[in-house]
Amino acid sequence: MPFVALGGLLVIVCVLAYAYGAVQLGDRVQVLAVVRSVAAGQALAAADLTQVSAARDSEVRLIPAVQAEQVVGRTAVVPLVAGTLLSPQLLGDAQFPPSGKVTASVALKPGQYPQGLAAGARVAVYVLTNPQAGAQPAPPGSSATSGSSATRLPAVVLSVDLAGDGQGATVITLLLDAADGPRLAAAPAGGVVLMQTAPQGG
Structure with a gap:
């Protein structure tokens, strides 16, 4: 009798599982x-x-x-x-870049961007105010202030040209907010560092 009861219970469980799967599918x-x-x-x-x-x-x-x-x-x-x-x-819209966005290319040396960076990646672009002084990017999620060593700009990588500028640098094209374009353009030589962020990160 216990085996009969167990068999009946197993049948019921299988039926319920099938019904649940059918609903989900x-x-x-x-x-x-x-x-x-x-x-x-x-x-x-x-x-x-x-x-x-x-x-x-x-x-x-x-x-x-x-x-x-x-x-x-x-x-x-x-x-x-x-x-x-x-x-x-x-x-x-049927135009590019989208409204409120700009594209910009930066030539970066190894160490200024993560290895394996590819198109579609979201990155934090750190514009260092004084790269010669060994300034380090601010921690992810922090905002730049008058006393900070870097400004953090969110961006998306459009392309990575490993052939670069012919002088050992890789040319990376970015899509970023139009308001951030002038900040990136004003970055001093060697003053840009990229850090890859999570897919939903800024």
Whole structure:
């Protein structure tokens, strides 16, 4: 009798598990993804898009597949790799850079940027006020003040040119707030350091 009861309980558990899985699999929606890599600033074409099935999640904003026609012609704000699910935050108007943003290139020596840095990475750009004095970047999350040694600017890496400027420096192109452009442009020689941040970090 105990084995019969245990067998019956096992059947009930299996049925409930199957029912739960069926509900979870059924609560899915068709959303848009890119089928190939798209560079930042590149306008999306119909051939770049595909429909995929994704679990419904109220906390994640994805673009429904029925809005494909509205997405064509929009610009990728950051580099997109094949398979990326599209969300409104990843797309800008059909122009680049987006309103309120600028692009800037900096030539950096080894040690001024993390190894393995690639397009799409979020970084903190530290503009040192006195690099010759050995100033160090402020801790992540801190704000620059009149007595601080560096100003922290959030940015996204658009490209990394390892060939660089022909003098041993790597040229890194950044997308950053328009208000931060003059600060970066005014950085002294050797006065810029990049630190990679978390995907959602500033």
